[in-house]
Amino acid sequence: MKKLLIFTLIGFTFLGCDSDKDEVLNDSDYAEYIIENSINSEINFMAEEIYTTNEIQEPVLKLKLITSEMFPCINYGLSTTEFINGNELIIRFEQIVEPELCFTAIGPATSYIELPENTNKISFLNGSVIDKYSININQEKISLTLIENNFTTSLHDKTFRIPENSFAYVCGTNTTNTNIYTDFSEIIEQNADFIEFEFEGEGRIPYPETTDGNWVNHPSKYYKYTDSVEFNNLANIMNEYSSENIEENSGVTISIYGWNNIKFYSWIEN
Numbered sequence: 001m002k003k004l005l006i007f008t009l010i011g012f013t014f015l016g017c018d019s020d021k022d023e024v025l026n027d028s029d030y031a032e033y034i035i036e037n038s039i040n041s042e043i044n045f046m047a048e049e050i051y052t053t054n055e056i057q058e059p060v061l062k063l064k065l066i067t068s069e070m071f072p073c074i075n076y077g078l079s080t081t082e083f084i085n086g087n088e089l090i091i092r093f094e095q096i097v098e099p100e101l102c103f104t105a106i107g108p109a110t111s112y113i114e115l116p117e118n119t120n121k122i123s124f125l126n127g128s129v130i131d132k133y134s135i136n137i138n139q140e141k142i143s144l145t146l147i148e149n150n151f152t153t154s155l156h157d158k159t160f161r162i163p164e165n166s167f168a169y170v171c172g173t174n175t176t177n178t179n180i181y182t183d184f185s186e187i188i189e190q191n192a193d194f195i196e197f198e199f200e201g202e203g204r205i206p207y208p209e210t211t212d213g214n215w216v217n218h219p220s221k222y223y224k225y226t227d228s229v230e231f232n233n234l235a236n237i238m239n240e241y242s243s244e245n246i247e248e249n250s251g252v253t254i255s256i257y258g259w260n261n262i263k264f265y266s267w268i269e270n
Contacts, residue, residue, distance in 0.1 A: 027130055042151045043151060046063075046154065065113065075099045076098060076107070076108070084116070139161060160203045160206055169255075172212075174214070180246065214252075236270075
């Protein structure tokens with residue numbers, strides 16, 4: 001009797017697994033998109049505003065896809081096909097793409113795809129496995145909520161948008177000249193057109209939050225402006241300040257990152 005009970009329980013367990021599998025395989029909403037091709041790696045993803053050229057331009061909203069598996073070249077890619085069904089973005093993974101020319105460094109396969117502003121749901125297809133997320137996109141923030149996942153992970157459930165007419169002040173110094181960080185921020189704040197702000201609440205900040213690699217990596221400051229002429233004049237102000245106050249190889253870097261891909265650096269003539 002005890003053996004019969006054990007076999008019965010095992011039978012129900014296998015039936016339960018098959019039932020879950022059939023539910024994925026027979027999801028009628030996605031049957032037309034499912035193909036045999038799939039990839040073996042799990043996928044991390046995040047919403048990100050990027051610049052597609054080195055020219056002045058407004059940021060473009062993308063979805064960044066990153067494999068958890070590492071490859072021998074850092075420029076491996078992901079082959080995907082995207083479908084739009086109303087306000088739903090459906091992404092089908094098809095294969096890992098090996099580059100013709102290898103950039104020799106270990107790294108994940110990555111890909112960027114367009115993320116339409118009116119999207120309210122994202123579905124990922126890998127063979128017959130389907131992951132689903134709801135997404136809310138507004139002018140301030142992109143917010144993701146898990147519905148079900150098997151092979152994907154959202155790296156940042158909330159990501160701030162880059163505010164129009166904003167810039168980041170990013171400064172790193174040596175231990176002997178930390179005053180430069182404060183001095184130059186005070187110069188910025190003397191201009192009444194530059195108003196400091198903070199990204200309030202939870203979310204990934206789209207600007208650098210500190211420098212990287214300096215002896216002292218100071219926290220970045222963020223400003224908004226109304227006059228683009230005043231912002232562009234920061235290039236001259238930085239040139240002047242740098243030539244008078246920053247010695248070569250002194251461990252100091254100052255960067256200004258504008259919302260529209262304009263950048264000023266203390267170590268070059270802007």
